[in-house]
Amino acid sequence: MRALQELLGASKVLGTRDELLVYEYDGAVDTATPDAVALPESTADVALLAKYCHEHDVPIVPRGAGTGLSGGAIPVEGGVVVSFARMARILEIDVPNMRAVVQPGVINLHLENATAPYGLHFVPDPSSQKACTLGGNVAENSGGPHTLAYGVTTNHVTGLEIVLSDGSVVRLGGKAIETEGYDLVGAFVGSEGTLGLVTEATVKLTPLPEEKRTLMAAFATMDDASETVSAIIGAGIVPSAIEMMDQLATQAVEASVHAGYPLDAGGILLVEVDGARDGLDESRARIEAICREHGARTIRVAASALERERLWAGRKGAFAAMGRLSPDYYVQDGVIPRTRLPEILRLVKEAGERHGVRIANVFHAGDGNIHPLIMFDLRNGPEELDRAKEASIDILTACIEAGGSLTGEHGVGMEKNCYMPLQFAPADLAAMRRVKESFDPAGLMNPGKIFPTPSRCREFSLAATR
Amino acid sequence: MTTSFLPYPNADAPSEELISRCVHCGLCLPSCPTFAVLGVETDSPRGRIRLMKTVWEGRVSADAPSFEKHIGQCLDCRACETACPSGVEYGKLVEAARSQILAVRRPSAIERAIRTAAFDWLLPHRRVLAAFATLSVAAKRAKMPTLLRASRLHAGRRLAEMLELLPERATAERMETVVPAQGARRGTVALFAGCVMGSVFGDTNRATARVLARNGVEVHVTRPQTCCGALHAHAGERDRARALARRNIAAFEGLAVEAIIVNAAGCGAAMKEYGWLLKDDPAWAARATAFAARVRDATEYLGDLGLREPPGPVRVRAVYDDPCHLLHGQRVQAQPRALLAAIPGLDLAPLAEADMCCGSAGTYNVTQPELARALLERKVANIQRSGAELVVTANPGCLMQIQAGLRRAGSTARVVHLIDLLDESYRAG
Numbered sequence: 013m014r015a016l017q018e019l020l021g022a023s024k025v026l027g028t029r030d031e032l033l034v035y036e037y038d039g040a041v042d043t044a045t046p047d048a049v050a051l052p053e054s055t056a057d058v059a060l061l062a063k064y065c066h067e068h069d070v071p072i073v074p075r076g077a078g079t080g081l082s083g084g085a086i087p088v089e090g091g092v093v094v095s096f097a098r099m100a101r102i103l104e105i106d107v108p109n110m111r112a113v114v115q116p117g118v119i120n121l122h123l124e125n126a127t128a129p130y131g132l133h134f135v136p137d138p139s140s141q142k143a144c145t146l147g148g149n150v151a152e153n154s155g156g157p158h159t160l161a162y163g164v165t166t167n168h169v170t171g172l173e174i175v176l177s178d179g180s181v182v183r184l185g186g187k188a189i190e191t192e193g194y195d196l197v198g199a200f201v202g203s204e205g206t207l208g209l210v211t212e213a214t215v216k217l218t219p220l221p222e223e224k225r226t227l228m229a230a231f232a233t234m235d236d237a238s239e240t241v242s243a244i245i246g247a248g249i250v251p252s253a254i255e256m257m258d259q260l261a262t263q264a265v266e267a268s269v270h271a272g273y274p275l276d277a278g279g280i281l282l283v284e285v286d287g288a289r290d291g292l293d294e295s296r297a298r299i300e301a302i303c304r305e306h307g308a309r310t311i312r313v314a315a316s317a318l319e320r321e322r323l324w325a326g327r328k329g330a331f332a333a334m335g336r337l338s339p340d341y342y343v344q345d346g347v348i349p350r351t352r353l354p355e356i357l358r359l360v361k362e363a364g365e366r367h368g369v370r371i372a373n374v375f376h377a378g379d380g381n382i383h384p385l386i387m388f389d390l391r392n393g394p395e396e397l398d399r400a401k402e403a404s405i406d407i408l409t410a411c412i413e414a415g416g417s418l419t420g421e422h423g424v425g426m427e428k429n430c431y432m433p434l435q436f437a438p439a440d441l442a443a444m445r446r447v448k449e450s451f452d453p454a455g456l457m458n459p460g461k462i463f464p465t466p467s468r469c470r471e472f473s474l475a476a477t478r
Numbered sequence: 479m480t481t482s483f484l485p486y487p488n489a490d491a492p493s494e495e496l497i498s499r500c501v502h503c504g505l506c507l508p509s510c511p512t513f514a515v516l517g518v519e520t521d522s523p524r525g526r527i528r529l530m531k532t533v534w535e536g537r538v539s540a541d542a543p544s545f546e547k548h549i550g551q552c553l554d555c556r557a558c559e560t561a562c563p564s565g566v567e568y569g570k571l572v573e574a575a576r577s578q579i580l581a582v583r584r585p586s587a588i589e590r591a592i593r594t595a596a597f598d599w600l601l602p603h604r605r606v607l608a609a610f611a612t613l614s615v616a617a618k619r620a621k622m623p624t625l626l627r628a629s630r631l632h633a634g635r636r637l638a639e640m641l642e643l644l645p646e647r648a649t650a651e652r653m654e655t656v657v658p659a660q661g662a663r664r665g666t667v668a669l670f671a672g673c674v675m676g677s678v679f680g681d682t683n684r685a686t687a688r689v690l691a692r693n694g695v696e697v698h699v700t701r702p703q704t705c706c707g708a709l710h711a712h713a714g715e716r717d718r719a720r721a722l723a724r725r726n727i728a729a730f731e732g733l734a735v736e737a738i739i740v741n742a743a744g745c746g747a748a749m750k751e752y753g754w755l756l757k758d759d760p761a762w763a764a765r766a767t768a769f770a771a772r773v774r775d776a777t778e779y780l781g782d783l784g785l786r787e788p789p790g791p792v793r794v795r796a797v798y799d800d801p802c803h804l805l806h807g808q809r810v811q812a813q814p815r816a817l818l819a820a821i822p823g824l825d826l827a828p829l830a831e832a833d834m835c836c837g838s839a840g841t842y843n844v845t846q847p848e849l850a851r852a853l854l855e856r857k858v859a860n861i862q863r864s865g866a867e868l869v870v871t872a873n874p875g876c877l878m879q880i881q882a883g884l885r886r887a888g889s890t891a892r893v894v895h896l897i898d899l900l901d902e903s904y905r906a907g
Contacts, residue, residue: 026518030544033532034525039503051517078519079504097517119508142561143505268563332503335564339498391498 013048016092019064024051024098035075035093039140039331041342041397042083042426046073046093053098055173055181055211062209063179065092071459072177074205076117076148079140081331081343082425084152084204088460088468094209096147102126103212110217111170111187116147116210123215132217135162138421139328147210153202155421157253157284157327160378162218164421166201171214174200174207177452187214199447204423205458207451221252221286225296226320229303230277230310234258234373237279238353240306241377244283245350247302249295254378255282255327261372261385264333271326274310281377282327284320330374331385337372338387342400345422346411350380356414360384363406367399381420382411409434424462430469432462483539487581489758490716492530492574499566500527506558506568511835512551515852520548523558523568530575541582549575551849553842554712555802555835556747560809569747569807570754576714597718601673601705608650608677615648617641640844642886643878649680657687657697664694664783667774668735670726670749673705674874675742682874685901686741686776692904693786697739702729706740708748711755712840723752724762727769738769741776741897743873744840747807749773775804776897777872781813789900790907791823797866798826798896799857799880801873802835814872814896821903830860838879854883862889869893 013027026032026049036043047070052058065072071091078085087093100117107130112123120141123134137156138144148154150172155164162168171185185197200207231237234256241254257265257280262273273280281303285295300311314320334341348356357373360382364371375383386403388396408418408428412435418428432441445463449455460468486492502524507513512521519525529545532538538545549572556569585593600607623638659665667690675683687697703726707719726749730738740746748755753767798818804810818826837843837853857880861869869880869891881893894902 026520028544030529030532030538030542030548031518031520033537034519034522034528037502037528039501049518077504077507078502078524095517095519097513100517121508140503140505143503143507265563268565329505329563332501332505332563333565335499335501335566339501341501389498391494 016048016050016061016064019060020050020052020057024053024057025049026051035095036086038075038078038080038083038085040081040083040425040427041340042086042088044086044088044090046087047090049093049095051095051098055175058094058175058209058211059179059181061092061094062175062177065456066178066454069454069456071456072209073458074147074151074209076145076151077119077140077143079144080148080152080425081345081422082152082419082427084423084425084458084461086426088426091456096145099211100145105130105217106187107132109187111214112217113212113214114146115212116145116150118146120144120146120149127217128220131220133220134215135168135218136165139331141328146213146215150201150210150213151203151205152423153421155376155379155381157255157376159376159421160254161250161252166198168216168218169197169201169213170216172197172200172210173212175209175211177208177454177456181211185214202423204425204461206448206461208457223289223292224252224284224286224320225292226282226284226314226323227296227299228273228312228323229281229283229308230274231279231281231306231308232277234279234357235354236307237281238357238377240281240303240308241353242351243302243306244299245378247298249285249298251283251299251378252286253282253284254376256280256373256375256377257282257327257330258373260337260370261330261374264336264372265326265330267336268333269322269326269329271322272312273326277309282323327374331383334372334385334387338370338389340388340390340397342386342388342397342404343422344382344384344386344404344407345419346382346408346416347420348380348382348411348414348416350377352414353377353380356382356410359410360407363403366406367403369400369403371403376420379420380416405431426460426468429460429462430464432464483536484541484582485536486533486540486578488578490574490577492571492578494534496567496571497527497531497534499564500524501564502528503563505563506561509557509561509833511553511555511557511837511853512849514834515849520544521551526552526575527566527568527571530571540578546579546583549579551846553802553835553837553839555839556806557802557833557835560806560833570751573711573714573716576712577716578714580714593713593715597710597713597715601709602722604650604671604673604676607673608648611644611648611650611678614641615644615646618644619646636847639847643843643882645678645878645881648678650677652680655699655701657691659694659696660691661694661786663696664786665737666696666698666735667737667739667779668698668700668730668733670706670738670740670745671699671703672740672742672745675745679874679877679895682741682895682898686739686897689780689897689900689904690739690776693780693783695783698733698735700729700733704729706745706748708744709840711748716755720755720759723755723766727752727762727765730769731765736772737774737779738772739774739776739779741872741895743775743801743804743807744875746773746775747803750808775808775810775872777804777814777817778808778810781816785817785820787904788907789821789903790905792821792899792903792906793823794868795825795827795866796868796870797829797861797864798832799829799836799861799869799871799876800832801871801876802839804872805833817896817900818870821899827864827866829864829866831856836876836879836883838875840875843879850879854879858883858887858889861891862887867891870896870899872896
């Protein structure tokens, strides 16, 4: 730590015990205490730090706002946590080319606020967008409710500046939509900090839609709501977002946000269409009709921007509102073909009953990206967490068997790395590992993430073989 | 190395139940002024709650200097409560943590003397405070701060900064006991005079009574009332705060009024929580809850009641800066804006970061001058960008802090309490 302070300056390094304890967590469940925390203020600082760590064989773990949901920012093998909180400047808003150049610590919502006056926005809007950073979005290839029509982060990043593990600084891509050679920007987006450290990103800005129509429909059951989702998309309508929430989640949200969701509904859909004004009301009317055909008991259309914001505030605050139901929760992020939603939701419910844990559901129904929130209370002992994990494994196995995947947008991190063999054959994982090794031969960049590690995954592989 | 970790010393400890509401999602971080300035987790609400939790877990000592440092650097502005979807009551937690730090730390003789002077002699005794305020304002007007700065002593500079916060004139309040409603009576209220409000901003108290009376509200002023104890509670002095709360409850509970009107946001927020402060005192808990239920901020009460008399025109570009303990502590946001909208000619401009603390935060600008100054400069820059000539707020600390900041930046913009502005507007009309 003293060496790092000499290298970067005392104000940029934290190392006392108490200071380190508050970098042992993120938005998820796993914890591990770092050996030091660095707060770089420039790319040069990051490069110096990487070079030092490379020479001394010290792991590096990047951290944005620490809102992640897969343990991505947790230093599971010790080392230095690099917080990007002080690299939070928007460097350029290039209106004619519709690009923004940002430092990794810029908060997603701050970018949205800065570009709105030009009629532009950065599309990915994770539910944590009030706090989460662009660097974190790039690392996790984050999504958000509006990925249904517009894609995830990787579809909105055209250039990156990266510090590699030996301290070299490389620039990949730029403002152009395509560059020659390998698509290394694509390789870095979603690499969860395991290939290098993003110190600057060039992102696409998209014109704000001319208008939006947002409606909330309440159903008696989750089955009715799920079937409505398939029917809407089957009718050839592509909403910008379709979100779903069950009764438990609705009740937690209403206690904090007062979004106006009916408390007695078994399932709630939030549907938004946007684009040119012409035709929007027809789409909205067709969606309303489909909802009614599938038994919607209440339908509310946001009459103003304020009402729309309130409907969305409920959805976006849903995970965080879980504190009202339970002190700890485990969020899963499985993806399935959306036609299988009713069946998967039943399996989720059964998994909860089997392992004796309460599960709330809040998720991107249009994408088939489910988010079961598995509740437990660590104060009652570690076996509660074990039961939550067992329920998770059942749910994720069901997702993969249904032709889906382990994670839609939260990343693999140290939460699902043991489950990777459920989805990938040994040869697939070996190919991915070779990519990692070509950028980070010493294995210092966010170790213990994405790939199964023998020490932490032994128990899981034993359980799987049983 | 053997280390023994000191646990929380008494029942005022930050409750594990309240701590367990925090799911460490991080949504509070951008709302936290100290996180915005320092960028470190230890100076974020989530980090501070974690530190409180680690004391329960026996991983950090209740008397650890770093625990005291980071809990002490919190403004207690409660912006994180507004941001929190899980409803974590952070203000209660941080005040509880401070009470524990105070109990284990054993302040020096000098600090104990300062605490006794400020918390026991000055704040609860309006006449003493008024004399002190008059003397301080006189010292300020006699160019004392310039002299103090010239002394080049650290203490001198600190004292100069404190004096510079004061307004140009301190007015103690001398009020009759009942101000009758004008026209048909629409309500009957009691006015909480406050310590700083009563001894420095006496004009604002009189204006509050005038504006209420003009809108058909009868205003009672009861004598035995005292300081609300908010500053005591913020500084961890819970027993001193409780003693004051009991005196106020006794002073007001016999009055047949529908509301207790407070024109200082910090006091109102504290008084709305008397029920919590005295929850473990069986003789007072119910009385405290009943008292708290009647407390209303002046702008909240008037905004909800609606102005009967239209105010006269005030033609100026203005911004409204939310006092933290009104917006975050009491969740009063719409009513002050509705009152401002009723003033003809007022050009109300948006103010960036109006929901972020100005750095005043009770005694914070005295105890943490560097962070307070960073936040004040940020506030002043936002005000200057808005082009406003008038800054409206509703709390004495914010008034003094922002006015001092603007003066230092060479701005001629004036800072005014919303109630004073309404009063001026009525006089103009």
